[in-house]
Amino acid sequence: MTEKITRKQIDRRWIFLFMFIGVALPLIFTIGFPIETSENSEIVYDLIDNTPSGSKVILSFDYDPASMPELHPMAEAVMRHCFRKKIKVIVTALWPMGVQMAEDTFSQLKADFPDVSYGRDYVNMGFKAGGIVTLQAMGKNFREVFPKDMNGTPIDELPIMDGINNFNNINFILAFSAGDPGIKQWVQIAHDTYGITVSGGVTGVSAPAVIPYVNEQKQLTGLLAGLKGAAEYERLTKEPGSATKGMDAQSIAHMIIILFIAIGNINYWRNKAKEKRGA
C-alpha cells in the first residue's frame, strides 16, 4: 500500500471499494441470477438420493471456521438431504474444530427434523488426531479408533453404531474438506485401499487439486466445489439456503474482476503502443 502509484495505475483501494459495494449490494437487493448445476454436483446428489433409507454413512467435517462460508452451506444441504432420505449419519472430524462445525450444522437442522434422534439417526464421534494413519486404523477397526462419541458415551451404547466395525459397514463416505488432512486422505485410504465410495465437498482453492480424482476410476464420486457447488446442491434439493443467496454477489464480484482485468490489459497494450510510437 505504501508503494508509489504512477499516473498509469489505479490505486488498488478503488478496486477494494468496488468489490465491497459489488458484493454488499446484491446481498441486500436480491437479483436472482440462474444457477446451472454441473455434472459433478449431480453425481453427489444422485449418490445420496439413490442410497436406501436406513443406510449408514460417514460425513467427515475436516474444516474450521476459516472455511465456513464455503463449506458450511454444503454441509447443511447434504446433511438435510441425508435426514430427508432417512439415512443415518455418523460424523467424524480430522480437524479439531470440525466437531463444532458438525454440531452447528446439526443444531440448525434440528427444528426441521424433530424425529432425528442423537445416537439412533445421528452421532458425532468427535475429532481424532493422526490424519492418514487414523484413517488406516479406522479401516481396520473403527471401534478401536472411536471407542466413545464426543460426549464420552461408549460406542456400544449408541444404537447407530450397531454392526459398525470398519469401512465395510458404511455405505459411503462424504468429506467436507479445507485441506490436509482431508478428502485426499479419504480417497487414498477409504477408496484406493478399502474400495469404499468416497465423495465430498471442498473449498474453491483446493478444487483444482481434487477434481482429477473424479475420473474413470471413480476415486471420487462427484465433487462439490466451493460456494458454487453448495448453491448447485441447494438447487438440486430444491431448498435454497445461504449459498444460493450468496451467488448473486459472487457473480457480480466475478464481473468486477473480469472488468478490471480487461481495463488492465487495455491499459497495458495502450501504453506499449505509446512507447513504441515514442521510440
Place this chain on the structure above:
Amino acid sequence: MEHFFSVLGIWLGALFTFAIFSFLYKDNPFYKVAEQIFVGLSAGYWFVYTIFFILIPNLFDPISQDIGANWIKLFPAALGIMMLMRLIPKTEWVSRFPIALIIGTTSGIFFLRYLKSDVINQLTATMINPFAGSDPVTIIGQLMLVIGTITGVIYFYFSKKHEGAFGVTAKIGIYFLMISFGAAFGYTAMARISLLIGRLQFLLGDWLGIISP
C-alpha cells in the same frame, strides 16, 4: 445473561472484522491490535486443545487407567519428550532421533499411498478409449484429457531439447498448463470472494439485521 454474551460476541466479531478490513486502506493501530489478539488467542487455543483433546485422551487417560494394556503408548510419549529436548541447546541432538523416525515412517507411508492414488490410478484413468463416448462433447472432453496429459508430461521431459515435433508437442503442453493455471486462478478468486460474502452476510445479517442470516 446468555443473550448478553451472544450480543457481545456479535459486536466483537463485527468490530474485529472492521479492524482487519481497515488494513485494506492502510496499516493502522486497529489492525495491529486485532492481529496480535488473534495470534495470542490462536496460540492459547491450540495449547489448551493439544493438552485436553490429544494428550489427555490418547496418552494420560489410557496409561493412568490401565498401564498393562497401554504400555506401548509410553514409546511415543518418550519420543515426544525427546523432541522437546531441542529447546535446551546442550540436549538438542536428542531430538534428531524422533525427527528421523517421523521422516522415515512418513515417507514410507506416503510413498505407497501417493504411488497408488496419484500415479497408478491417475494413469489408469487416462488410459481410456477417447472415442467411446455417447455424445460429441464427451468424446472431445476425453480427447482433451488424453492429449493434455501426454503433452503436459512431455513438457516436463528435459533430457531432450524442445525442438521440432517434440518442441511443438511441448508447446501444446504449455497451453494446457496455462489453461489449468487460469482455471485454478478462477477457483481461487471464487474462494476469496466467498470469504468476503461470508463476512458481509455476518455484518449485514447477524450484526445489522438488514438481511436474513
